Amino acid sequence: MGKPESSAEGRPHVPVLLAEVLEALAPLSGARILDGTFGAGGYSRALLEAGAEVLAIDRDPSVRPFAEALAGQFPGRFRFIPGTFAELDSLAEGRVDGVVLDIGVSSMQLDQAKRGFSFMQDGPLDMRMTPEGDTAADLVNRLEEAELADLLFQLGEERKSRRIAHFIVTARAQAPIATTGELARLIEKAIGRKPGDAHPATRSFQALRIAVNGELDQLVEGLFASERLLEEGGRLAVVTFHSLEDRIVKRFLDPEKAGPTRSRHLPQDVEAPRNWSDVQKARKAGPAELAANPRARSATLRSARRTAIAARPLMTAGLGMPGYRGAA
Numbered sequence: 001m002g003k004p005e006s007s008a009e010g011r012p013h014v015p016v017l018l019a020e021v022l023e024a025l026a027p028l029s030g031a032r033i034l035d036g037t038f039g040a041g042g043y044s045r046a047l048l049e050a051g052a053e054v055l056a057i058d059r060d061p062s063v064r065p066f067a068e069a070l071a072g073q074f075p076g077r078f079r080f081i082p083g084t085f086a087e088l089d090s091l092a093e094g095r096v097d098g099v100v101l102d103i104g105v106s107s108m109q110l111d112q113a114k115r116g117f118s119f120m121q122d123g124p125l126d127m128r129m130t131p132e133g134d135t136a137a138d139l140v141n142r143l144e145e146a147e148l149a150d151l152l153f154q155l156g157e158e159r160k161s162r163r164i165a166h167f168i169v170t171a172r173a174q175a176p177i178a179t180t181g182e183l184a185r186l187i188e189k190a191i192g193r194k195p196g197d198a199h200p201a202t203r204s205f206q207a208l209r210i211a212v213n214g215e216l217d218q219l220v221e222g223l224f225a226s227e228r229l230l231e232e233g234g235r236l237a238v239v240t241f242h243s244l245e246d247r248i249v250k251r252f253l254d255p256e257k258a259g260p261t262r263s264r265h266l267p268q269d270v271e272a273p274r275n276w277s278d279v280q281k282a283r284k285a286g287p288a289e290l291a292a293n294p295r296a297r298s299a300t301l302r303s304a305r306r307t308a309i310a311a312r313p314l315m316t317a318g319l320g321m322p323g324y325r326g327a328a
């Protein structure tokens with residue numbers, strides 16, 4: 001395999017669970033694979049090297065140089081189209097043998113202070129993956145206190161959400177909160193910091209990022225688009241980085257996890273038809289990968305094969321979506 005691509009600033013993005021993803025999507029030679037989250041192209045490159053044809057999508061226009069490098073190296077077998085999961089059907093132009101989704105932020109997004117994703121570096125409070133829409137600063141300075149608390153609790157599982165929301169609303173009455181550093185210091189002031197624990201702003205920053213980018217709705221769009229786009233026997237591999245997303249993927253692939261699957265219209269001993277077979281248990285990074293790439297710690301891979309059953313209409317019921325979800 002080639003070297004990981006370098007980001008313009010900071011560390012290269014190291015693809016997580018790469019061997020497991022390739023295994024989940026096999027056989028790859030001659031297969032048409034949709035990489036819905038191109039990033040620095042770590043998965044795309046490995047898929048191309050294994051003989052697949054790759055159509056790559058990313059909503060972040062700044063990944064284009066990585067895509068151009070791959071297009072030059074694999075002429076005729078690689079194509080990049082900017083766009084989001086919600087547009088996958090029209091972008092894919094036909095059915096595919098495999099789909100991979102690696103949900104979340106890339107190292108390039110996280111490491112560039114000006115993108116505003118990280119509380120470790122001071123930058124504008126932005127967090128958008130695309131140049132349009134509300135920034136994190138817009139939400140933090142506009143939402144009512146109760147709405148802000150719901151956002152932090154539901155999308156970040158932050159137990160001290162009310163206290164943080166109260167501190168934010170009090171502070172912004174003096175002057176708008178404009179930078180990641182200001183927000184991180186404010187959260188630390190609100191809930192304190194214990195030595196050895198993760199930074200107190202970790203959960204709040206996760207919540208804001210998910211809200212700003214409508215990440216949970218996007219994930220659901222991506223899953224149902226994959227169901228429509230995959231050929232019978234085609235494979236889906238999804239890597240997620242926290243429990244909210246993993247729960248959605250688990251329930252999507254195996255509706256029994258979301259409640260009874262037996263149809264009201266069928267006799268009690270007849271199972272409702274399944275859209276996915278060979279649903280694999282969640283896979284996590286092993287010790288060698290964790291030692292080399294600490295970011296892999298929270299990654300979970302789920303995979304399955306598409307059956308011949310007609311694709312379901314998009315529905316969020318039973319997937320465990322929180323009430324507050326942010327931008328669509």
Ligand SMILES: C[S@@+](CC[C@H](N)C(=O)[O-])C[C@H]1O[C@@H](n2cnc3c(N)ncnc32)[C@H](O)[C@@H]1O
Nearest residue numbers: 015037039040041042043058059060084085218
């Ligand atoms: C974790 S990175 C992917 C890294 C990639 N697998 C690699 O090996 O370099 C996630 C990427 O997906 C993109 N992304 C996230 N949500 C998206 C969505 N809803 N539609 C399209 N792209 C999305 C982000 O902009 C980011 O570049």
